[in-house]
Amino acid sequence: MNKTVSQDDQLIEEDRPLYVAHKRVYPQSVRGTFRTIKWRLMVVCLGIYYLLPFVRWHRGLGAPDQAVLLDLPNRRFYFFFIELWPQELYYFTGLLVLAAIALFLMNALGGRIWCGYLCPQTAWTDLFYAVERWVEGDRRERLRAAARPMTMGRAAKRVLKHAVWLMIAWWTGGAWVLYFADAQTLVRDLATFQAPAIAYIWIGILTASTYLLAGYMREQVCVYMCPWPRIQAALTDEWALNVTYKYDRGEQRCSLKKSLDLRARGERVGDCIDCSQCAAVCPTGIDIRNGAQLGCIQCGLCIDACDAVMKKVGRKTRLIGYDNDINIRRRIDGKSELFKPVRPRTIVYASLIAVVCAVMLYALLSRTLLDLSVLHDRNPVAVKLSDGSIRNGYTVRLLNKRGFDRVVAIDIDGPPEASVHVVGVDSVTVDRPMIVLARDATTELRVLVTAPDNDKSERSMLVRFRVTDIGLGEVASATDHFVLP
Known part of the structure; x- marks a missing residue:
């Protein structure tokens, strides 16, 4: 069958850009189970990162008393009661292998758990978003302000926001260098401008990278720069649980008023009222209702937003939740849901983690001084x-x-x-x-x-x-x- 293409259609195809222009994302704040989990994990992870250099651990006369210290001049790594020498580099290799397998196991169980809850980019971006909302307001206020000309009040808020961002980024870079020298001594030397130049250089580099990545690039790091979304897509299987829009419940979607009218007439409509709250809270600006996407970091904020709407309209929650296509098809066929967290893939990953841990523990306990x-x-x-x-x-x-x-x-x-x-x-x-x-x-x-x-x-x-x-x-x-x- 021959297909004819009009001149207008041909012009449209020729003028279509290869890449879609980036649009600034204004995620809305949300409350719920997954938002609470993310806040708590962020506080724990950032608290450990910022405060761990100041924890002391007595090792005897003449030995450094910093609990975690990478002493490059003396070629030592101290981690509480463990002291590693350059000849014991295989311990770091084991840790890297262990981290990779743990990442594979998380992906097999719950998709991009690392990206949504534990990744440093996610943690600092969440923190920068919180500062932005505190200074400039939530999504609606920022959208309205962006559509208006610049004013003195708005300029003052923007200066305050960037000042707080720079303070966070500066302390982030400063905390990193504290792992390479005695933290208390280095803080005093930095404050009195007596620290070595290399310390100031690295603080500047890490301050700039944190400020740019968490303040400006944000979701672009996850979508364009990070290789893990592409790797995990090749490692996942049909049983892995991912943040999923349950279209078997949600479609056909329509507004609340229209859905009530159609249900009153006995017609079937979905639970989704097309409020777009799931897209409004997404930190990468995607619509989860369009299916699995590279930009979804599986943070679960859309679940919290959808649950809040479902409660208001008196419908069952978890229209968006951790699920897979197998269960969607089973529900359509009238079958019960089926979950398989224990399967050959997860057993292999868990076994490898146990073996690597056992080998490293044996090597650590049996090593000679x-x-x-x-x-x-x-x-x-x-x-x-x-x-x-x-x-x-x-x-x-x-x-x-x-x-x-x-x-x-x-x-x-x-x-x-x-x-x-x-x-x-x-x-x-x-x-x-x-x-x-x-x-x-x-x-x-x-x-x-x-x-x-x-x-x-x-x-x-x-x-x-x-x-x-x-x-x-x-x-x-x-x-x-x-x-x-």
Whole structure:
């Protein structure tokens, strides 16, 4: 069948822009279950972020007493009773893996829970919106003001709003740098302009980024910049619960007065009265009634708005709620709703989280605070002495993770009748040198192992270096090879 296109239709198609122009979003305030959850989570999360650097944790004489500290100059990370060294980077890898799997599990259970409730962009944007409503009023007042010429009163409100935004953004950037130095000392140095320049630079960078992202870009970060909406769309399945408009109840939608007239005549109409409150409260400016969309962050504010309207008109709540298309089709077919939070996908994710947690916990509980690494000389590999014995040289690195000095003894197991000598260290006995390890430090030694050339059959023998703490009895070991020339 041939389809004819008129000249006017062709002009319309040619003039249609490729991208829709961005429209400023003016979300309306709302009260309800999900709004309360978001407020409480925001207070908890931001409270932890802003106040945690000031929490103290005693670690002994000479050790920092800040509970959470990333000490880059000394290459240490402190988290309450845990102290991590650069050699233990695998713990951070485990945390990243754990966070990714937890994100997948949240998506499988309730869609974009992270985006709607826990994401930093969401938390700070909510805070900036609250300031905007406090200064300039709610949605209607801001819409009316935007349509009118600028006045002195409106300009004063705008200056106040941006001043409060900048204060929040400045404290956000300032709180971040407090995790990298002693918070109390750094605050005093910042106030007296004695802090290092790098601190002021990073505070400026983070202040500007917070101000721009939460104050101006807002929903554009979620729609255009963030990769998670596109990733989670590929990870979700048909059983995942998402904020959904239940069109089986809502359609056909019409105004309240018209719906009452149609119902009085016995005609079927939906519960949706087309008030558009769900779209008015949406922080990304979408209409959830149009189905699943990339811009929906699953915050649940539209649920609160719709429930409030349903209560006023005397209809059942949760016309918008956490649901899926399977249940919508089941209700249309007259079947009961079915939810499957426990299914192979969620079991796999939960099992992976348990395994990663178990491995990290075991590694943390079983780790030693005395470490040893050995590196054999490359050139020459072995030296034959004048008496016919063979000598191999090694670079031995000892790591004392405790907060006090300790004395250790070095032993070897390997070539028969072998002796060990630490260059530059006077040992009590040649067979077992004693070394003093400084607290919370790494000590590098030059170790020489000498053995008679008795066995001609093997050109390389395994040698084990063993370090024993004389006082505590802690032992660390490492293996290498003793090579014959």
